[in-house]
Amino acid sequence: MVKPDLIIADEPTGNVDDEMGERLMKLFRELNRSLNTTILIATHDLNLMRHSRGSLLRLADGILSHADAPVTPAPQPRPRARSR
Numbered sequence: 052m053v054k055p056d057l058i059i060a061d062e063p064t065g066n067v068d069d070e071m072g073e074r075l076m077k078l079f080r081e082l083n084r085s086l087n088t089t090i091l092i093a094t095h096d097l098n099l100m101r102h103s104r105g106s107l108l109r110l111a112d113g114i115l116s117h118a119d120a121p122v123t124p125a126p127q128p129r130p131r132a133r134s135r
Contacts, residue, residue, distance in 0.1 A: 058082065060092045064099055072099065080104065 060079070064072035076099065079090045083105075094100065100107055100118070107118035 054086050055088055057089045057091065060090065062094055062096075063092060064094065064096055072096075076102070 058079070063075050063079075067075065079092065082088050083090050090105070092099075092103075109116055109118045
């Protein structure tokens, strides 16, 4: 691919040291800026999220929301009635 519309990175900094993590994030920012490519990063790294310059989304209990929105629990399924 020469110019992808979207790059999905699943825990890209999960197994690298801080220096390499910063280099990866710099690369993602450059790709976003120079190619106008959307970068979607899935991470548990709170430090990485705090230094992000983009929009932050949170996935909790199957609900996707903005990172600053309160987390509301997903509705629980109703128990099925027993057939006799």
